[in-house]
Amino acid sequence: MSQPTIRIEHVDKRFGSVHAVNDLSFEVPSGSLLGFLGPNGAGKSSTIRMIMSIIYPDRGTISVLGGSALAAKNRIGYLPEERGVYRKMRVGEFLRYIGRLKGMSGHDAGLAATTWLERMELGAVERKRCEELSKGMQQKIQFIASIIHEPDLLIFDEPFSGLDPVNAELMNTIIRELHAQGRTVIFSTHVLHQAEQLCERIMLIDRGRMILDDTMEGIHRTFDPRTIEVDPLPGHAIPERIEGVAQRTATDTGGIELHLDGDIDPHAVMRRIVDASPVRSIRLRRPTLDDVFVMLVRDRMHETHYDQLVPEESA
Amino acid sequence: MNRIWPITWREFKYTALTKAFIIGSIIVPIFMFPLMIVLPILFAPTSEPLRGTLVVIGSQDVTLQAERLANEEERGAGGSQAMDAAMDQMPDALRQAAADPMLNPPAAPPLEYELLIEHGQRAALDGYKQQVRDQELVAVAVLHEGILDAEPSAGSNTIELFVRPGLSPRHLSFVDDLLTDAVVEVRVRNAGIDYSTMRTMMRPPSSVTKRIQEDGGEAREYEWAKRLIPIAFMILVWIATFTSGNYLLTTTIEEKSSKVMEVLLSAASPMEIMSGKIIGQAMVSLITLCMYGGLGIIALIALSQADLIPPMMIVYLLLFFVMAYFMIASIMASVGSAVSDLHDAQSLIGPAMIVLILPLFLWVPISESPNGTLAVVTSFIPPLTPFVMILRVTASGDPIPFWQIGAALVEGYLAVLAMMWMCARIFRVGVLMQGKAPSPLELVKWIRFR
Structure with missing residues (x-):
């Protein structure tokens, strides 16, 4: 090396x-x-x-x-x-x-x-x-x-x-x-x-x-995505209640963001959504660096330590 | 060293090879010499001819004598016997200087006049005054009773002169001189003495001092030159060091405020940057010294006075100049690194300037008594050392003990090392600081900062 x-x-x-x-x-x-x-x-x-x-x-x-x-x-x-x-x-x-x-x-x-x-x-x-x-x-x-x-x-x-x-x-x-x-x-x-x-x-x-x-x-892997972005086909609605979804918000482009419960497998939720209603697109939203930055820095301001996130070899 | 040289060259080039420097520090001094000849001619007083009538009340003799003096050919040339007498009373040094064609500006052109001098009656004084007011007379002079006595009292030894409004100072001076000369001459004649013989006898002999030179030759001795050489040398060093010191201050502040310092620091250490800048400005300072010093030496050669500056004096000048430069440069570089604008720099440099300006005030006592207590004590107080020592080693009189020169050199250069060390400590911290100017106490902290 x-x-x-x-x-x-x-x-x-x-x-x-x-x-x-x-x-x-x-x-x-x-x-x-x-x-x-x-x-x-x-x-x-x-x-x-x-x-x-x-x-x-x-x-x-x-x-x-x-x-x-x-x-x-x-x-x-x-x-x-x-x-x-x-x-x-x-x-x-x-x-x-x-x-x-x-x-x-x-x-x-x-x-x-x-x-x-x-x-x-x-x-x-x-x-x-x-x-x-x-x-x-x-x-x-x-x-x-x-x-x-x-x-x-x-x-x-x-x-x-x-x-x-x-x-x-x-x-x-x-x-x-x-x-x-x-x-x-x-x-x-x-x-x-x-x-x-x-x-x-x-x-x-x-x-x-x-x-x-x-x-x-590694960052994408570590900061596991907890949001699914869905764009339903016209005339079709996503069911109000889907198991594992804690919160839903509408986007400006007509889509929906589904925020998942803590331990739920996002892929299982995506399968449930597709089974329930036809969609134009569905994807896991990758955490941006902005998201990671804001989360880590904000949480440190509240005295939460993320030292454990630093891989051992560089700590 | 390979990083210092580019910094040195840039500092030198962007200070010395600029229009401002070439015009201000090189061309202006070169033109100063011809200007010294041309300016007195340009500024020589000129005036309209004096025309009219002067009425003298109180003595027919004085009136006649004044008329006779007015008809003398040299009367309008500007001098008077009273002036001659005053000249005779001057110290030799001033008289020599005044008589020297190199220093004496060309005389004013002779005053043209057509002055009719009449004797007047005291009873008609008011009428004469009215005529003066109406510009019909130039002036009316009233001689006090007893003015022609052999020993006139203080109260009687007076001429009252009523002049018309707007009479120029030169015309007034002419009339005044004419009357006083006439009164003195009449007095002397009344005492039965031949005035012209007395005047000739009263003229003191002029002494011509000549200095025996080392090569056996003779040179005219100018006391004024000997007096001026120490202050000239000191001012020379002052100008050379402070000009470059100021450039060092402003370029450092500019590099900090324009943020180019961070770029430089990525390429060179603070010590290298500081060294490069100080050496670059040393070259600028040397040019200033050679420029002004060279002109001074040319002037002395022209006056056949070159032997007033022996080679050893030049050696001392250079040794103490280098010492002075590095002392001033260390102050300026450290202040420049510590502040972000010139205004802040002034407040930090102020106290140092008060100390450094002292030798200018102490010029007379030190050069008059170069081995006096004041001179000896201030020789060993840095940063006064180089300036005071230059005054001492160039002053004529008792030679300075060699041990004092040696001790001042050792002490001065040790002080240079100490000041450069402190400057380097301040510089490396200061160049990275932005915002509020530090207090002197903070500067001390920076020196101790690891």
Whole structure:
């Protein structure tokens, strides 16, 4: 088994009285595409900053790309949530500057900047000053700055914010390509459906602690669906009382959502519905990441602990 | 190091190779020299010719003498015998400076005048005043009784001068000088003394001081130059260090407020960023120092005064300049990293500025007495050390004991190391902080922060 790209063991970080990261341990396997999620103030940025060796843990160890985080800086690409460019600097020069800081030669950085600007449909702005660009364009420039040196590990914090759907799709495609090349990608976002579409694995932290670390498949399995969506044929009604259905609600599209009792087998209920009345469609509603996120975070706010949901190997 | 250099170069390029810097710090000083010659000409006083009649009441002799003086060719050239006498009373240094063509602005053009001087009767004073009011007379002068006595009393030694409204200061000064000179000359003549002989005899000899140079040559000694060199050196270092210090402050604040700092931190450590920025601005500071210092040295060479600055003085200047720069830079970089806007920075820098401005006020006592208690004590108080030492080592007079120079260098550079260490501690925490500016106490906490 290959060495994990990131290994974090019992990391603690306090800022005064705030316990930002609390005994956090996890591993990010090499080549994975990981969603690093959590509510505001959960400790995501602190953890990412520690991975980037921008700040250091009070306790615990962090290994990145098999060594110290500081030594691996040139192999990491980072797109911070708080974005910034030098307003007076020309786009091409800014990218060459970042490339040089990341260990590239001036020549290589220049070539890479031109290539990536073309790829991001920004070839015409290379000589423009950063302040002349729109917010979305600046966002793309910063994305290029994070990948220009072809890093092995990519960390994107809210990469799609401020982008229109076309550009978001373009960036999405590039992230997938980078992942397909074997690079490890971590991205942190509040737009959970993007994480759901893109990521193979999800980590959810809250109040500095890991509360979920699983693959998307595992999450769907763990958070067993308890809702059936039915679309009856015109002129046919679903019986008012079906065994195992605790509650029913009508949807805006003319369908019905049936919320099941706790222990009932959803497939048995679906069979009963089909037997009782012809339907146009019937399906188990998969829990979205939004549902899981809201459920876990809300329940933790009510002091319910879901530590047991974290698979043993990463706990 | 491979990360520091790009940061250094960017900092230097975007400070020194900008229009604002080139115009403000290079072109303006270059043009200052020709301007020093052109400006006095542009600002030289000009006035309309003085035409009209001056009535003198009280002495026929004075009236005649004033008329005679007014007919002297050099009378309109702006000087007066009274002025000459005043010049004679000046200290040598000022007189030399005033006489020096390099410092003395071109004289104002001679005053043109057509002044008719008439003797008047005291009884007709009111009528004369009315004529002055009606612009028919330039002025009417009333000499007090006893003004021509050999020893006039304080009350009698007065001329009352009634002038027309709108008489220019230059015209008034001309009339005043004319009358006072005339009164003095009549007094002397009444005492049976030949005034022109007396005037010649009263003129003190002018001393020409020459300095024997090390190569055996001679150079004109300018006391004013010796007095000015220490403050010039100190202001030179002040300007060079504070200009770059301010750039360091503003660029750091800009990087924080524009959020580009986080991008930089993902590529380089806070120490590397801080080092790169400080070294980059050091290069800017050195350019400023060479630019202004070079102009000063050119001026001294033009005055044949280059030997006033021996090579060792330049060595000390550079050693204490580097010390001063790193002290100021460490203050500016740490404050810049700790705040999010310039307004917050001012309140943090304020106390440091009060200390740093002290050498400007202490210039005279320190350069007059470079081995005095004040000079010695302040030499060992960082961050005053480099500024005070520059004043001391460039002041003429008793040489500074070498051990004091050595001790100040050791103490100063140890202070630089301590300040840079504290700056680095503040910088690494400060660059990640946003929002409210920290208090000085919080800065101390940041220094101790693990």
